[in-house]
Amino acid sequence: MKRMTIKVLLVVLAMALGAFALMGCGQDSNVIKIGFNLELTGDIPKVGEASKFAAEMLKEDINSKGGLEVGGKKYKLEFVYQDNEAKADSAVNAALKLITQDSVVAIVGPNSSKQAIPAGGVCNDNQTPMVSPWSTNPDTTKDRPWVFRAAFLDPFQGPVAANFAAKQFGAKTAAVLFDIANDYSKGLAEIFKTEWEKKAGAGTVVAFESHGTKDQDFSAQLTKIVAAKPDFIFVPDNYNQVALIIKQAHDLGYKGPFMGSDAWGSAELMTLCGKDCIGQFFSTHYAAAGAQGATKEFIDRYNTKYKYVPDDVAALTWDATRLVLQAIQEAGKVEKDIKAERKLVRDALANIKEFAGITGTMKFHGTGDPDKCAVVVQISPEGKFEFKESVCPQ
Amino acid sequence: MQKHTFTISLFAGIFLLTVLAQFGVINQYLVSVIMLMGVNIILSTSLNLVNGYMGEFSCGHGGFMCVGAYVSSVVTVLCFSKNHILGAPLLPPSLALLAFPLALAAGAAVAAVAGLVVAIPSFKTRGDYLAIITLAANYIVISAIDNMEIIGGPRGFMGMNATVNGMEGLLDIPWMLLWVLSGTVFTVWLLRRFVSSTLGKGVPAIAQDEIAAEIMSVDTNRMKLIAFMLSSGLAGLAGGLFAHILGYVNPHSFDIMKSTEVMVMVYLGGMGSLSGATLSAILFTVLLEVLRPLEIWKWVVIPLLLILLMQFRPEGIMGNKELSDLFPKLKKYYSFK
Numbered sequence: 050m051k052r053m054t055i056k057v058l059l060v061v062l063a064m065a066l067g068a069f070a071l072m073g074c075g076q077d078s079n080v081i082k083i084g085f086n087l088e089l090t091g092d093i094p095k096v097g098e099a100s101k102f103a104a105e106m107l108k109e110d111i112n113s114k115g116g117l118e119v120g121g122k123k124y125k126l127e128f129v130y131q132d133n134e135a136k137a138d139s140a141v142n143a144a145l146k147l148i149t150q151d152s153v154v155a156i157v158g159p160n161s162s163k164q165a166i167p168a169g170g171v172c173n174d175n176q177t178p179m180v181s182p183w184s185t186n187p188d189t190t191k192d193r194p195w196v197f198r199a200a201f202l203d204p205f206q207g208p209v210a211a212n213f214a215a216k217q218f219g220a221k222t223a224a225v226l227f228d229i230a231n232d233y234s235k236g237l238a239e240i241f242k243t244e245w246e247k248k249a250g251a252g253t254v255v256a257f258e259s260h261g262t263k264d265q266d267f268s269a270q271l272t273k274i275v276a277a278k279p280d281f282i283f284v285p286d287n288y289n290q291v292a293l294i295i296k297q298a299h300d301l302g303y304k305g306p307f308m309g310s311d312a313w314g315s316a317e318l319m320t321l322c323g324k325d326c327i328g329q330f331f332s333t334h335y336a337a338a339g340a341q342g343a344t345k346e347f348i349d350r351y352n353t354k355y356k357y358v359p360d361d362v363a364a365l366t367w368d369a370t371r372l373v374l375q376a377i378q379e380a381g382k383v384e385k386d387i388k389a390e391r392k393l394v395r396d397a398l399a400n401i402k403e404f405a406g407i408t409g410t411m412k413f414h415g416t417g418d419p420d421k422c423a424v425v426v427q428i429s430p431e432g433k434f435e436f437k438e439s440v441c442p443q
Numbered sequence: 444m445q446k447h448t449f450t451i452s453l454f455a456g457i458f459l460l461t462v463l464a465q466f467g468v469i470n471q472y473l474v475s476v477i478m479l480m481g482v483n484i485i486l487s488t489s490l491n492l493v494n495g496y497m498g499e500f501s502c503g504h505g506g507f508m509c510v511g512a513y514v515s516s517v518v519t520v521l522c523f524s525k526n527h528i529l530g531a532p533l534l535p536p537s538l539a540l541l542a543f544p545l546a547l548a549a550g551a552a553v554a555a556v557a558g559l560v561v562a563i564p565s566f567k568t569r570g571d572y573l574a575i576i577t578l579a580a581n582y583i584v585i586s587a588i589d590n591m592e593i594i595g596g597p598r599g600f601m602g603m604n605a606t607v608n609g610m611e612g613l614l615d616i617p618w619m620l621l622w623v624l625s626g627t628v629f630t631v632w633l634l635r636r637f638v639s640s641t642l643g644k645g646v647p648a649i650a651q652d653e654i655a656a657e658i659m660s661v662d663t664n665r666m667k668l669i670a671f672m673l674s675s676g677l678a679g680l681a682g683g684l685f686a687h688i689l690g691y692v693n694p695h696s697f698d699i700m701k702s703t704e705v706m707v708m709v710y711l712g713g714m715g716s717l718s719g720a721t722l723s724a725i726l727f728t729v730l731l732e733v734l735r736p737l738e739i740w741k742w743v744v745i746p747l748l749l750i751l752l753m754q755f756r757p758e759g760i761m762g763n764k765e766l767s768d769l770f771p772k773l774k775k776y777y778s779f780k
Contacts, residue, residue: 089738132738137696141689142475142732149470166599167691174604175471186598230589230695232598261586 081117081124081383083373084131084147086158086168091135095315096160099363100182102355104128104157107370117374120382126374129153133164140164144171144179152387155179155373155394160362162186162232169196176388178395180373182365185233190417195395197417199369199406200334203233206310207240209332209423209440210283211248214308217330220280222255226270226294227285229259237285237310255279264290267297275303285310292321299325306330314361319432326428330437334361335408336426338433344407361408368406376401409439448776457624464617474620476732478688481623482681483724485630487708488717489677494706495714495763496638497670498650500570503561503577504678505701506584507554509694511679512686515550516603517594519543519687524605528593532605539609543622546606547683554679555672557584562671566664581702588694599693603686623684630677635717637673646670647715711752713759718766723759 085104088097108126116123129151131143140159147153148171155178159165165184172179173193181189181198185206190196214220223245227238242254255277258270274282275298284294284307291313298307309331319326337348337358347367351359376397377383384390404411404419411419422441426434460477463469469477486504493501520526522534522542534542561580565573589597610618637643645666648656657663686692704727712723730748734741752760767773 090742094739130738132735132741136700137691137693138479138685138689139731142472142479143735145472145475146732146735149472163599163693163695166601166693167689170601170604170690188598188601230586230597232596235597 082127082153084153084156086143088135089132100366103363103366140168144168165189180369182369203236211244224256224274224279224282230262281306288315288318295325336436339436478623480728481627485681486705487720487724489674491720492674496646500574501577503581504705505697506581507675507678508682509697511550511554511682514553515546515683516686518546519606520602524602536609550683551676551679555676558671558675562668585694601691604690713761715763716761719761
């Protein structure tokens, strides 16, 4: 009996291996395939979900009009989604699977830098264009001619926050609280500190405190910060921690303003934070409230379809995917050979100098990184992120 | 003759895989899956030594893997890539082939030393307490690297591709696949020789009854030291290979989730069975890939499979038996010394 069970298990194993080897199938010549390497499970499933929703919406748009027109012929779009579990090794496998099994023309994603850096390496080595919507780490595109992105880099957001705070709050001193185990948070905190001290003189960052990723209690750090009496506190942290930090700072008697970064911009922030967050400012990729034109249209449609206001990653995926589609169109023709087609798309991507996205106009200078404006938003009493100011690179 | 059939078919298999990969018969994705499979086999068989054969409960395997990954990466990056620590590479790329195994060995050695640090408190603790110590060790390793700005901190560390390119510059064959397969065979061979040696028999003796083993002249402290160092050293080897497959490491790739994955592979395969640990590592890697299209449901299906397995076969796929114990007819075709 027991031996039977094992035999059955081994047969199942063999079958799984067989099925695995047979995966991947033929191709239709009237279809353009684009791959998505997304964080659908793991630490940040909401990010992957928002990306997927935005992509689906775009696909329906184009396919309902008969497809994407390239060189006078219409091609249907097919989007292939691969889950990378928010893990670096899985992102590499997902990218390779999209490249070799699914034979996609280009890849959108991964979003988070931890996955985008190794996946970018793989795409570059295998000569497949990749556009990361959300990754802000400079290494993602550095020395990789096949890799592009739709977001601005971390080093840009630091000066934006510093300049805005100096003007808005008339601040002379600042305090920083950041997540030491989060590369994004740490990088931004350091850039901000350098920038602020360059502006206001050495020693004007009166407190520079860190915490761990899963921390819930920040009273030790906040007590130090409050005692140093800064004019404002810069918190480049994820929205779930921001909610806790602001509440706890208010409990400790801090009355001054907070300044944040794009990681605040989640639909969840106001649910977690409530009235404590009202009136605070943060810099981000786009402002949902008070948006106009194409941006407003996107937000409204997304909201009706999926029942929540899209956060920045959805808008950036929309832009990244449209960037790829525009490159495919500008290439002027679709090659049968997938390698030649990828080369065409990559060259067309590199030739795009200016792109009008719903997250603002992007200017490319051959590095794969766009120059684009950041937006500073204020949280309104209704919990909406209202446009305050747009800051562009000089 | 049958003494050699296994060895011959093993080497023929490795040769065949390399040739197939070289001429593009199996594509890059499959090669990458096979490589990660190899890494998983090393991880699960090496953890099996402590959790299976020795009957302890170590849940910080990811930490040792992390040490190995970083040490070997730092060595190869210093030697063969332009870096911000020393500037120009120390060695010409033609030496990559010679230096790479040494770098892997360095990673494994440092990971073994880290294992030693965990082994010493394990003299006094067993069960739950040892689990806590190893868990803490995993966290300590990750936080330490998070705070080391020189190797990138939480941003991760990259530049290992130069070494792989250097090897391919000498001779253009899939070197990483070859290294991973050799590392896997070496690990399984070493562990098999160890647990079936006179010295290694002390390991299952500790699992049975530590006091009785002590009375029967097993130096339990020494055995624990050896088993831990061997297990963590091999995890370091897996880490080194993993880092060079991806060309990028991030401390958070080796957190408690990684350790849990390895534990799942060990318990899925059956404690104290080398062929079980190998089979389950293969099965687990394949499952992760095959179920990828299920997206979120994947993480419903995989735990459900685990629950069903534990329900109907709590000892794991192989229990504590080897493949040849379950299928005695296999002995006709191969045998080991």
